Amino acid sequence: MVTTERRPDEAVGRSVRFHRKQQGLSLEQASELTGLSVSMISKIERGLTSPSVRSLYALSHGLKIPVGTLFSDHSKMPAVDREDLHAEEEAGLVVRKSARRTLDFGEKRLVKELLTPQPIGTLELLMIVLSPGGSTGDDVFSHDGEEGGVVLSGALELWVDEKRLLLYPGDSFTFKSRRPHRFSNAADEETRVLWINTPPIY
Structure with a gap:
């Protein structure tokens, strides 16, 4: 079973917030581009709700980012030869x-x-x-x-x-x-x- 020390939605939320701010978009502008409510985007960014697959695709299309960028890398490769x-x-x-x-x-x-x-x-x-x-x-x-x-x-x-x-x-x-x-x-x-x-x- 997959376990984590933090809320599983936080990484997705951080990614959404990063790309939104990188494009200089306010929550209201992101809402217009994605069709999602300001409240929903805010909750996703704060890791308070799990985005549905439909929401992920709406964010991907609206922010013009591949859905794959919302994947989180939980760990880095260990130091090895x-x-x-x-x-x-x-x-x-x-x-x-x-x-x-x-x-x-x-x-x-x-x-x-x-x-x-x-x-x-x-x-x-x-x-x-x-x-x-x-x-x-x-x-x-x-x-x-x-x-x-x-x-x-x-x-x-x-x-x-x-x-x-x-x-x-x-x-x-x-x-x-x-x-x-x-x-x-x-x-x-x-x-x-x-x-x-x-x-x-x-």
């Missing part, structure tokens, strides 16, 4: 576990870990971590592309076109991303899913 890691050779090829960028959706009990090295090509890998009771909430996704994945642990309840699918460790899936979809944890334990998007979302 560069020759052991061959850091230069690994650039663009490997993402070490300690260097994963993570987006925590807070009260949704949903965490997305970005597994794809930068810069991203046409394929994106994510580790979806759902705590008990975790889900995408009321958000229903529909976008260009194709996606799929495999359940690694726990159980996944996946809805595609309002068709309910129950998947267990070892089960895999794939579908066109234009088909409305959402998901939730169907187990009393943590559920992990290796998820693939093309083209990349984050």
Whole structure:
């Protein structure tokens, strides 16, 4: 289970505030650009509320920043021998576990870990971590592309076109991303899913 010493929403809020101020925008101007209320943006910036996926996309579009910039880097690579890691050779090829960028959706009990090295090509890998009771909430996704994945642990309840699918460790899936979809944890334990998007979302 993912744990942290601080509120999971604070890093996203700091990123939103940084990019807003970097562009010289007031909360009112950011509200006009994103379609989100001043109160909502203020709460997100202060880490008082978990932004929905729709809110993240609204902020990304309005502030003209990639959604991926809202991922937080929880830790830095430990001090190690560069020759052991061959850091230069690994650039663009490997993402070490300690260097994963993570987006925590807070009260949704949903965490997305970005597994794809930068810069991203046409394929994106994510580790979806759902705590008990975790889900995408009321958000229903529909976008260009194709996606799929495999359940690694726990159980996944996946809805595609309002068709309910129950998947267990070892089960895999794939579908066109234009088909409305959402998901939730169907187990009393943590559920992990290796998820693939093309083209990349984050």
